[in-house]
Amino acid sequence: MLLDVGGINTYYGTSHILQDVSFSVDSGEVVALLGRNGVGKTTTLRSVMGLTPPRDGTVRLQDQELRGLAAHAISRLGVAYMPDDLRIFPDLTCEENLQIAAKLSPRTGYWNQERVEELFPVLADRRRQKGLNMSGGEKKMLSMGRALMSNPQLILMDEPSEGLAPLVVRALAGSIMEIRSHGVTILLADQNLKFCRQVCDRGYIIEKGRIVHQGTMEDIWGNEAVVKKYLAL
Amino acid sequence: MLQSIVHVCLAGLSQGMFIWLVASGLTLIFGVLGVLNFAHGSFYMLGAYFCFMVLRALGENFWWGLLLGPVCVAAVGYLVERFFLRRVYGLELPYQLLLTFAFVLLFDDLVKIFWGAASIGTPPAPGLADSIMILGRRFPSYNLFVIAVGPLLALGLWGLLEKTWAGRIIRASSSDREMASALGVKVPTLFTAVFVFGTWLGALGGGLAVPYLGLLTPGMGEQIIIEAFVVAVIGGLGSLKGAFLGALVIGLLSAFGTRFLPTFDMFLTFILMAGVLLWRPQGFFGEAR
Numbered sequence: 122m123l124l125d126v127g128g129i130n131t132y133y134g135t136s137h138i139l140q141d142v143s144f145s146v147d148s149g150e151v152v153a154l155l156g157r158n159g160v161g162k163t164t165t166l167r168s169v170m171g172l173t174p175p176r177d178g179t180v181r182l183q184d185q186e187l188r189g190l191a192a193h194a195i196s197r198l199g200v201a202y203m204p205d206d207l208r209i210f211p212d213l214t215c216e217e218n219l220q221i222a223a224k225l226s227p228r229t230g231y232w233n234q235e236r237v238e239e240l241f242p243v244l245a246d247r248r249r250q251k252g253l254n255m256s257g258g259e260k261k262m263l264s265m266g267r268a269l270m271s272n273p274q275l276i277l278m279d280e281p282s283e284g285l286a287p288l289v290v291r292a293l294a295g296s297i298m299e300i301r302s303h304g305v306t307i308l309l310a311d312q313n314l315k316f317c318r319q320v321c322d323r324g325y326i327i328e329k330g331r332i333v334h335q336g337t338m339e340d341i342w343g344n345e346a347v348v349k350k351y352l353a354l
Numbered sequence: 355m356l357q358s359i360v361h362v363c364l365a366g367l368s369q370g371m372f373i374w375l376v377a378s379g380l381t382l383i384f385g386v387l388g389v390l391n392f393a394h395g396s397f398y399m400l401g402a403y404f405c406f407m408v409l410r411a412l413g414e415n416f417w418w419g420l421l422l423g424p425v426c427v428a429a430v431g432y433l434v435e436r437f438f439l440r441r442v443y444g445l446e447l448p449y450q451l452l453l454t455f456a457f458v459l460l461f462d463d464l465v466k467i468f469w470g471a472a473s474i475g476t477p478p479a480p481g482l483a484d485s486i487m488i489l490g491r492r493f494p495s496y497n498l499f500v501i502a503v504g505p506l507l508a509l510g511l512w513g514l515l516e517k518t519w520a521g522r523i524i525r526a527s528s529s530d531r532e533m534a535s536a537l538g539v540k541v542p543t544l545f546t547a548v549f550v551f552g553t554w555l556g557a558l559g560g561g562l563a564v565p566y567l568g569l570l571t572p573g574m575g576e577q578i579i580i581e582a583f584v585v586a587v588i589g590g591l592g593s594l595k596g597a598f599l600g601a602l603v604i605g606l607l608s609a610f611g612t613r614f615l616p617t618f619d620m621f622l623t624f625i626l627m628a629g630v631l632l633w634r635p636q637g638f639f640g641e642a643r
Contacts, residue, residue, distance in 0.1 A: 192535040208533040225538035
């Protein structure tokens with residue numbers, strides 16, 4: 122077990138967002154958090170990353186308890202975060218956005234600038250461009266590339282397929298399979314069930330801050346009642 | 355006439371460089387930490403007094419004072435950030451202003467207790483005590499030195515922020531603290547480091563002012579912090595480029611005001627600030643919010 126989340130409760134101020142959420146991700150797996158807007162998918166990822174720390178419960182990465190650690194410490198243990206709004210540093214160039222992650226990470230491994238640019242060739246053409254001036258699609262690749270540059274064990278991806286044309290989503294699925302083939306474990310939150318079926322092994326469905334269903338992606342895909350109740354828009 | 359204008363320009367430039375030294379630290383701290391540090395003028399004052407104390411202790415040599423004085427003040431800055439300011443980052447602006455203003459009063463009184471309320475005369479800088487002829491009139495060579503130090507420091511700061519990884523990490527953290535922390539930046543430590551460095555810049559300004567002013571007075575930080583605030587507003591809060599150009603403009607404007615419109619000296623400065631606030635509230639180089 123790489124990531125084991127047990128009974129976490131997370132609050133924003135006084136509102137109780139995550140209620141007793143438990144799930145796990147095995148090493149090498151790609152796992153989806155599914156659910157409609159505002160059910161707590163982002164909060165779950167932020168809870169693991171230490172950005173919105175849970176009040177109780179456990180978040181274990183292998184044998185290390187993450188709850189109570191600051192985000193920078195969690196990052197150094199090998200967890201990377203790709204937020205839904207991408208958060209590219211506007212004032213740094215594309216290349217600097219990639220390199221900063223490597224400079225800040227104590228970890229080494231397969232991923233470096235050359236390998237990331239092989240995966241996303243457009244980033245090689247944009248090296249000197251400021252983050253500010255990059256398109257939405259380029260920023261998405263850069264945000265994913267930046268996460269890889271720290272050579273993480275686990276990447277948390279928030280809405281990777283959001284806002285992309287169907288053809289681009291297909292290419293993205295290919296990139297995620299490629300990332301996975303190099304031993305990176307992925308936990309992603311997304312609303313695109315078709316995309317998740319392509320790239321994920323298992324999924325957890327969240328509704329109003331609770332996990333209401335879990336299973337393999339094929340199970341979820343085939344369970345019309347569940348899809349209709351929790352995922353249909 | 356030409357002689358007069360050149361000398362007014364030189365006086366304005368040297369005055370502007372002191373404002374720049376104070377405004378640079380103020381701007382850096384605001385840009386990264388988001389705190390408007392009223393006490394920054396006090397660090398300028400402490401820089402001057404500590405420089406004086408060190409030069410007294412080490413045989414009247416100003417250069418030792420300039421080297422070691424600001425370092426001592428940076429240590430004071432460390433204590434202020436680590437044990438006080440850090441507690442109010444999460445609170446609203448008025449709390450931060452109140453706390454830093456409390457430090458202004460505290461440091462003023464501490465200076466009076468340790469060095470007395472009266473002004474203290476200071477010796478000139480060894481090697482730069484003379485003046486040189488410029489267009490048939492004498493100009494203090496120390497002031498020329500100050501005019502050279504300002505742009506060098508600006509260049510150094512620019513190089514640090516644009517060309518080193520420490521600088522890139524500072525810029526990244528100032529634009530997005532949370533994402534920086536998710537990438538491994540220990541933000542509280544970075545904040546302390548930037549605050550200490552900004553404090554050192556202000557204290558360096560104070561140290562450099564020792565031979566320039568020839569007099570140390572408790573409360574000498576207040577005049578300069580007001581000018582530095584004006585400069586920071588005109589240049590755009592958080593923009594070092596803006597602070598540098600703003601300091602030049604204010605220095606020159608105030609020198610010409612003193613020479614040609616003595617009654618309206620400070621008035622010109624504030625008219626300019628009011629104009630900038632009306633027409634471009636974010637300042638020359640600030641980002642619109």
